[in-house]
Amino acid sequence: MILDINPNQVGEGELTEEEQIYKENILDHYKNPHNFGSIDTATFRYKEFNPLCGDQIEIFLELDQSNKVKDVKFKGNGCAISQAAISMLTDSIKNKNIQELKKIKDEDVLTMLGIPIGIVRIKCALLGLKALHKSLEEFSDE
Amino acid sequence: MLNNKLSLNLEKIRKDFVILNQKVHGHRLVYLDNASTSQKPIQVIEAINNYYQEYNANVHRGIYELSEKSTHQYELAHRKVAVFIGASFEEIIFTRGTTESINLLAYSLGQNLKPGDEIVLTQMEHHSNIVPWQEIAKRQSAQIKYIPITSEGELDLDAAKKIITDKTKIVSVAHVSNVLGTINPVKEIGQIAHNHNALFIVDGAQSVPNMAINVKEINCDFLAFSGHKMIGPTGIGVLYGKKDLLEKMSPFLYGGDMIREVSFQNSSWNCLPWKFEAGTPNIVGGIGLGIAIDYLKQIGMKEIEDYEKEITAYALKRLQTIEDLVIYGPKDPEKRIATISFNVKGIHAHDLATILDREGIAVRGGHHCAMPLMNLLGITASARASFYFYNTFEDVDALIEGIKKAKKVFKL
Ligand SMILES: Cc1ncc(COP(=O)(O)O)c(C=O)c1O
Numbered sequence: 001m002i003l004d005i006n007p008n009q010v011g012e013g014e015l016t017e018e019e020q021i022y023k024e025n026i027l028d029h030y031k032n033p034h035n036f037g038s039i040d041t042a043t044f045r046y047k048e049f050n051p052l053c054g055d056q057i058e059i060f061l062e063l064d065q066s067n068k069v070k071d072v073k074f075k076g077n078g079c080a081i082s083q084a085a086i087s088m089l090t091d092s093i094k095n096k097n098i099q100e101l102k103k104i105k106d107e108d109v110l111t112m113l114g115i116p117i118g119i120v121r122i123k124c125a126l127l128g129l130k131a132l133h134k135s136l137e138e139f140s141d142e
Numbered sequence: 143m144l145n146n147k148l149s150l151n152l153e154k155i156r157k158d159f160v161i162l163n164q165k166v167h168g169h170r171l172v173y174l175d176n177a178s179t180s181q182k183p184i185q186v187i188e189a190i191n192n193y194y195q196e197y198n199a200n201v202h203r204g205i206y207e208l209s210e211k212s213t214h215q216y217e218l219a220h221r222k223v224a225v226f227i228g229a230s231f232e233e234i235i236f237t238r239g240t241t242e243s244i245n246l247l248a249y250s251l252g253q254n255l256k257p258g259d260e261i262v263l264t265q266m267e268h269h270s271n272i273v274p275w276q277e278i279a280k281r282q283s284a285q286i287k288y289i290p291i292t293s294e295g296e297l298d299l300d301a302a303k304k305i306i307t308d309k310t311k312i313v314s315v316a317h318v319s320n321v322l323g324t325i326n327p328v329k330e331i332g333q334i335a336h337n338h339n340a341l342f343i344v345d346g347a348q349s350v351p352n353m354a355i356n357v358k359e360i361n362c363d364f365l366a367f368s369g370h371k372m373i374g375p376t377g378i379g380v381l382y383g384k385k386d387l388l389e390k391m392s393p394f395l396y397g398g399d400m401i402r403e404v405s406f407q408n409s410s411w412n413c414l415p416w417k418f419e420a421g422t423p424n425i426v427g428g429i430g431l432g433i434a435i436d437y438l439k440q441i442g443m444k445e446i447e448d449y450e451k452e453i454t455a456y457a458l459k460r461l462q463t464i465e466d467l468v469i470y471g472p473k474d475p476e477k478r479i480a481t482i483s484f485n486v487k488g489i490h491a492h493d494l495a496t497i498l499d500r501e502g503i504a505v506r507g508g509h510h511c512a513m514p515l516m517n518l519l520g521i522t523a524s525a526r527a528s529f530y531f532y533n534t535f536e537d538v539d540a541l542i543e544g545i546k547k548a549k550k551v552f553k554l
Pocket of ligand 1 (some may be wrong): 177239240242270316319320345348378511
């Protein structure tokens, strides 16, 4: 296990390790992802691959006049971890401005997921965030 | 009782593979990622130890006892490999593995390609038998063509006969697919290649560990394979090449040990196989591979092949009883090895692998370094269970139970 997540704090007592990872809310996001789709008029879009498995996530961001997220969608396929993470992440960034988006850290996504993630699967968990940050690379602060 | 119809003494064998005798996440370790890398018996581990503790010295250099011993053992390992695949000593080059062996060929043979020349591969190649050729093709303005696969996951030989033409200079084919497990008819493909005067290369990474192989019988010009997939150490592999061809080829790496004479202006090359082994080689890796081959021969490659057929048949039968499970590749155990890729509807291969891991079962989940093939199959990832001769029928049962557990966790 890496980072500061204590697997014992997750779930309620008697969950098996499998169930700790594939908790109800993770499976919900996996089976019915939020913000799934695409935006034709997106201000930014970016497709990121997980080299481990070839899974991909494409993110679409639409900003308003003040550079705040008006709408966000994503497309792609992947495992429950990557899909739940991007589903939760896209929920959390609406109405945030670009500076705020850039400040989102790996840890923030892992906290959102709230499950123990090993060194191998962490790439899955962070695929969506990587796509988000890459999509913003064209944006300059000036 | 570990087994019923058994031709191998599994109880004895499993004692040699100490690593298997452990618990993972509180469960008995069930190691089913042998197509990726195999485990090593104590005999190989001890040979490595002995080398470092008793006679570590560079080869082909020192005029003293230790160096003589290490040189002797390192050369002996080449001889063991030669006998193992029906070749002669000069035809055995030690490399870092299959990937390096194929790169050596792509580099050395590729220099002779002319614009318009064609390289023929198959749709079921590992990246290591695609990417080096793509690079060479770009450099030489050559073309790459792919022999297609049928819906059963076998090579389409009729198509191969049309694709391989007089323009074809190199045909390079996996003997066994690391995704589908399919055993390809390399002898037939080699014949087609040779009819058109093309060189014929076999990627034996997945076949040499599991089958009795004779290069004369296949009549391939080159064969590449990796030590670590056949109970040997990592970082050592083999390139076999027909002597007359190797003699004509230019080296891949240049430096020490591969030269006969060096002046400030020019150099000439050492004799085979050393011409292709520049620099201090992986001495201990070579020696370890030699011991691995001793071990495999003691069990018998034919016996290993027969046992793996039984376990393949059993695994296929049991997997097919699981609802919503798709198996890729041939369903006939005679046409494949014990490497089985599959997907369970509604569970991504990663998630399946994670859940199985928590049950002590190690399988691969991903694209298996064969993205073009995965695209063709219409998937991005699959789970893959690959058995070796030390796996038991109980390991199959554990896998089946694990998959059932995963379906329960995913509420399927
Ligand atoms: C068919 C095939 N070719 C080549 C390779 C590459 O072998 P290595 O990584 O040992 O160089 C593999 C390994 O998975 C393989 O399965």
